[in-house]
Amino acid sequence: MREHASPLQLRLAAHCVAIVAAYVLWGTSLSGVELREMNDFGMASVLPVPMYLGFALLSISFCLALRLPRLAEPLLLVHVLAAIVMFYGIPSLVEEAPRIGVTWRHAGIANHVMATGAVDTTIDAYFSWPGFFILVAFITEVAGLSSAIELAGWAPVVFNLMWLGPVVAILRSASHDHRLVWLGVWLFFINNWVNQDYFSPQALTFFAHLVILAVLLRWFTGRSDPSDRTGGGTVKTWVRSRRLPALPQRLRLAGRTVAPGPADTSPGVRVGLMLSVILIFGVAVASHQLTPFATVGSVAVLALADRFRARGLPVLMFLLLGSWLSYMTLDYLSGHFEQLSGQVGALGQTVNSSVNNRVSGSAEHQFVVKLRIALALVLWGLAAIGAARQLRQRRLNLSYGLLALAPFPLMLLQTYGGEILLRIALFSLPFMAFFAAAAFYPTVAQGRSRATTAAVTVLALSVLGAFLIARYGNERVDYYTPEEVAGVRALYTIARPGSQLASAAASVPWRERGYSSYQYKRFTGQPKKKQLVESDSDIDVDVGRVPDRVIVAEVAARMGDVKRGQGSYLITSRSQKAYLDVFGPWQRGALPRMERALAASPRFRVVFANRDTKIFSLVDRRRPRR
Amino acid sequence: MSRPREVEAAVLLASAGAVALVTFAGVLPALRPAVVVWFVLVCPGAAIVGLVRPPDPWLRLSLILALSIALATLISGLLLYAGAWSPDTALVVLIGITVAATAASGALGRPRGRAAGK
Numbered sequence: 001m002r003e004h005a006s007p008l009q010l011r012l013a014a015h016c017v018a019i020v021a022a023y024v025l026w027g028t029s030l031s032g033v034e035l036r037e038m039n040d041f042g043m044a045s046v047l048p049v050p051m052y053l054g055f056a057l058l059s060i061s062f063c064l065a066l067r068l069p070r071l072a073e074p075l076l077l078v079h080v081l082a083a084i085v086m087f088y089g090i091p092s093l094v095e096e097a098p099r100i101g102v103t104w105r106h107a108g109i110a111n112h113v114m115a116t117g118a119v120d121t122t123i124d125a126y127f128s129w130p131g132f133f134i135l136v137a138f139i140t141e142v143a144g145l146s147s148a149i150e151l152a153g154w155a156p157v158v159f160n161l162m163w164l165g166p167v168v169a170i171l172r173s174a175s176h177d178h179r180l181v182w183l184g185v186w187l188f189f190i191n192n193w194v195n196q197d198y199f200s201p202q203a204l205t206f207f208a209h210l211v212i213l214a215v216l217l218r219w220f221t222g223r224s225d226p227s228d229r230t231g232g233g234t235v236k237t238w239v240r241s242r243r244l245p246a247l248p249q250r251l252r253l254a255g256r257t258v259a260p261g262p263a264d265t266s267p268g269v270r271v272g273l274m275l276s277v278i279l280i281f282g283v284a285v286a287s288h289q290l291t292p293f294a295t296v297g298s299v300a301v302l303a304l305a306d307r308f309r310a311r312g313l314p315v316l317m318f319l320l321l322g323s324w325l326s327y328m329t330l331d332y333l334s335g336h337f338e339q340l341s342g343q344v345g346a347l348g349q350t351v352n353s354s355v356n357n358r359v360s361g362s363a364e365h366q367f368v369v370k371l372r373i374a375l376a377l378v379l380w381g382l383a384a385i386g387a388a389r390q391l392r393q394r395r396l397n398l399s400y401g402l403l404a405l406a407p408f409p410l411m412l413l414q415t416y417g418g419e420i421l422l423r424i425a426l427f428s429l430p431f432m433a434f435f436a437a438a439a440f441y442p443t444v445a446q447g448r449s450r451a452t453t454a455a456v457t458v459l460a461l462s463v464l465g466a467f468l469i470a471r472y473g474n475e476r477v478d479y480y481t482p483e484e485v486a487g488v489r490a491l492y493t494i495a496r497p498g499s500q501l502a503s504a505a506a507s508v509p510w511r512e513r514g515y516s517s518y519q520y521k522r523f524t525g526q527p528k529k530k531q532l533v534e535s536d537s538d539i540d541v542d543v544g545r546v547p548d549r550v551i552v553a554e555v556a557a558r559m560g561d562v563k564r565g566q567g568s569y570l571i572t573s574r575s576q577k578a579y580l581d582v583f584g585p586w587q588r589g590a591l592p593r594m595e596r597a598l599a600a601s602p603r604f605r606v607v608f609a610n611r612d613t614k615i616f617s618l619v620d621r622r623r624p625r626r
Numbered sequence: 627m628s629r630p631r632e633v634e635a636a637v638l639l640a641s642a643g644a645v646a647l648v649t650f651a652g653v654l655p656a657l658r659p660a661v662v663v664w665f666v667l668v669c670p671g672a673a674i675v676g677l678v679r680p681p682d683p684w685l686r687l688s689l690i691l692a693l694s695i696a697l698a699t700l701i702s703g704l705l706l707y708a709g710a711w712s713p714d715t716a717l718v719v720l721i722g723i724t725v726a727a728t729a730a731s732g733a734l735g736r737p738r739g740r741a742a743g744k
Contacts (some may be wrong), residue, residue: 023654117711141713142649143662150659165688172684204695211692214685265680272678276693283696286703344634 011068015075018061019082025054033094036385037478040582043090043472043479058082059464062186063457066179067448074552076182079142080164081187087467088197091475097485098152099478101507101575103199104488108511110136110148121331123516132201149512152199155450159197160189166210167430173217174397174434177444183456184437188429190463191379193372193470194422205291206262206426208284211256212277212295213403213430220271220309220518221302221399238295261535274310281317285324290416292321294427298406305402331562340475362582375466376425379432382459386438397434404431466565476578480509480552484573486513488611491571492608502559503581504591508571524560545587548597555594556603559618567617570598634676637702638728649717662717670697670720673727677734706725717740734736 005013028050039045054099062079065072091099097105109126111118114137124135140148168189171181172422197203199387265273285292325333359369363458390396407427414420439457441447488510497500497517501510504523546554558567572595580586598604598616608615627681645665648658671694702716 113706113711117706118709119706130704134703134706135695135699138698138713138716139666142717143659143665144655145651145659151663162691165684165691169682169684169688174681190707208692211688214688218682218685219680269678269680273680276674276678276689279700280692281694283699287699291710568633 001225005393005543007071011044012072012075015061015065015079019078022054022058022061023082023086025050026055029054030090030093032498033090035475036095036481038476038479040314040362040476041368041396041463041469042471043475044469046088048153050305052316055086055468056461057463058086059460060457061455063460067182067453071178071182073178073182076178076185078499080182080185080189082165083186084160087189087464087471088160088474089154091479092154092157095479096482097509098149098155098199099480100198100480101509103152103155104149104509105149105511105515106133106199106201106202107136107149108515109133110140110511111512112515113137114141114148116345120519122330125289125332128332129201129289131283139548140451143178145524147512155199155203156197159203160192162190162207163197163210164189166207166214169214170217170430171434172212173214177441178438179447180441183440184430184433186460187379187433187436187463188458190467191375191429192426193375193467194426195471195474196423198256198427201288202291202423205284206290208299209291209427211431212281212284213298215277216299216302216308216310216313220313221271231301238242243326274313275315276319278316282320285321286328286563290410292317292413293413294407294410294423296321297409298403298427301402301406302399305399309447362581362588363471365582368469371466372470374471375463375470378463379429379436380440383432383435386435386440388444389436389442390435392557395443400431400434404428404435441446474582477575477582480575481612484575485509487571487573487608487610487615490608490613491569491615494617495567495569498561499569502560502570502585503576504570504572504594505583507575507579508573509575510571521558522557524580534549548593548600550596551597552601552603555598556618562618564620567619569607569618570604570616572614574609631676635671635694635728635732638669638676641665643725645654645669645717646721649714664697665724666717666720667691667694669724670727673731674733676678676729678701 024041026420029048030602032048032051033043035043037046038289058079062076063174065075065079098107106126111355112123112131113133114128115204119127119134136148136151140151145151164185168181168185170185175181196206196374206493281292281295284295288301296314296317299308303311303314330364359366359373361369387401405428407424410416410424410427411420416423446452488508491501491510495518497514498519501519502518502521502523503510506522506524532569555570559570562568572591577591580591595614599606600612603619604613604616605619607617641661641664644661646662647653648655668690671688671690671692674693674697675690678689680689698716698720701719702711702713705711705716711737
């Protein structure tokens with residue numbers, strides 16, 4: 001006689017059906033994404049309704065799965081894996097070429113390393129931190145690929161899958177409550193809108209950063225007494241610690257067990273793990289300018305707070321970092337010392353460049369930027385609530401609180417091209433996500449009501465909706481059509497090495513070839529003297545209102561600073577028009593007008609044109625030497 | 627050696643053999659990128675993590691990837707800075723590390739298995 005399925009089995013089956021249905025809704029909608037129809041809200045403006053239904057179904061199913069009486073971790077893992085593919089895989093499936101201009105540049109650096117077998121630190125700063133590019137060059141060559149760009153297409157999905165392991169490990173080190181762990185994981189992946197997971201050194205070194213913290217939090221923090229069942233990062237161990245003993249006692253923070261203690265391992269295993277950490281950090285130091293600072297800062301915070309059993313590690317890390325900076329980056333630092341040192345402590349400048357300057361461009365883009373700021377503030381606000389609820393229950397995880405705040409002092413060091421707050425948001429994300437989840441599940445006993453599940457579901461759906469706009473809000477600019485890629489390839493065929501190659505805006509899929517063989521310039525987003533029309537800022541430039549003859553004269557002047565016989569080319573494209581529409585500084589329609597003016601001028605010749613690209617050659621009027 | 631360890635060792639050694647075949651002997655060129663990416667990103671780290679055996683599966687997985695990437699970067703970087711850039715040589719070194727660490731892991735695992743009556 002057949003046994004009837006239990007209610008739990010039925011619920012598990014329902015969740016499996018929901019995942020499959022969400023996947024089918026998503027998968028069948030991909031062909032309906034019309035990328036050329038995107039407006040300045042980005043890809044969210046062209047995603048079909050069934051795709052949104054698929055996202056909502058997956059999200060609701062995940063939140064309900066958190067309520068299962070015996071929490072099925074594999075089921076939650078399948079939800080997260082599906083979410084990573086569905087949320088981050090859309091561009092890889094619907095776009096014909098790798099997105100984001102810098103992706104092509106990174107591939108070009110790796111191709112340069114592959115071709116020359118060397119790193120020339122005089123070319124630019126990337127060559128002073130070449131670890132990622134050496135790795136990519138190595139893989140590209142032994143894999144028999146012709147260009148590193150062939151590895152770039154699925155980078156966001158691959159990097160997010162790589163990040164999943166250490167993020168889960170970090171959260172599991174902090175709590176026995178699997179609802180807290182997996183909601184934290186979910187919040188991590190629906191708040192990762194900062195777009196640092198493309199084919200880049202920072203994506204790889206963020207993985208290294210997460211792995212290092214995961215290993216240290218699991219095996220090298222907290223108590224050394226295995227009989228102590230209190231968690232590694234709980235207030236109780238703070239009370240027992242020699243430093244800062246008074247504050248937790250004054251706040252009556254002594255708590256019960258909330259987290260797994262450090263894993264018991266043999267000394268041999270710990271030595272192996274520590275050597276692994278040092279090796280991984282060493283490679284990160286050689287691969288990225290910023291991430292190792294975040295790693296050292298986080299480890300130092302743990303050590304200073306007496307949370308750490310390998311107190312010498314931050315010193316060793318600092319020595320490794322200092323050695324690399326002192327010996328391997330001299331070419332870069334000697335040329336930029338004034339610029340870099342001038343930003344130290346300039347908090348106002350950092351906030352201005354990271355927040356105020358970004359709220360510009362078209363009205364839709366300004367909405368996207370404000371939404372990003374709101375998403376960060378909501379997550380940090382929820383994290384504060386979670387920390388407060390843990391504190392009330394005497395279960396505050398102080399180590400994780402410190403790690404959530406540890407990246408913020410980076411603001412005092414650098415503006416990092418106006419991106420430092422984005423990077424800080426990413427570095428703090430695992431820990432902010434942990435505390436945001438703790439806002440709903442501060443203890444194992446709490447958060448079991450339907451109201452909590454409803455609140456979690458509403459939050460997850462709202463954040464996911466905002467995430468899709470925030471993450472893909474620049475997609476009109478980041479997306480490259482096959483015609484644009486063909487246009488750039490044609491440029492390298494037409495222009496001889498040594499030529500000057502110019503663009504109107506930053507978004508061009510170039511430099512994949514001939515990285516150091518050409519001179520590159522662009523007309524916007526440059527220092528004042530290099531702009532198309534000199535002005536106090538980009539915003540004042542208004543090519544759309546300048547007479548055609550002025551446009552021609554200005555472009556010719558900017559492109560004419562080449563030696564006799566040296567070619568000078570301007571490439572214009574769909575994504576550059578999108579860039580100027582979305583970010584400014586020129587008014588809408590200015591670039592097409594410039595194209596018409598140049599095409600009508602005898603100073604320029606159109607040497608290539610397709611649907612999305614035009615290449616103009618500057619006619620050299622100088623008489624040839626006798 | 628326990629059954630999972632035997633399977634793991636067999637997979638690592640087979641991967642090392644496969645990557646050598648597709649890269650140096652030109653066998654199945656269509657599979658070369660996939661085999662190389664699999665080997666470089668997973669196998670050296672897996673062989674070394676096999677020596678350490680951290681108990682947490684999530685961390686084991688993370689360390690496998692991170693160590694593989696770190697070793698590949700370190701070895702190819704050392705060759706480059708020594709003025710002897712050679713991806714083939716770097717791959718041979720990684721194959722050697724994988725085979726050596728797999729063998730050492732097997733040697734370490736055997737006596738412990740016997741002592742435990744396995």
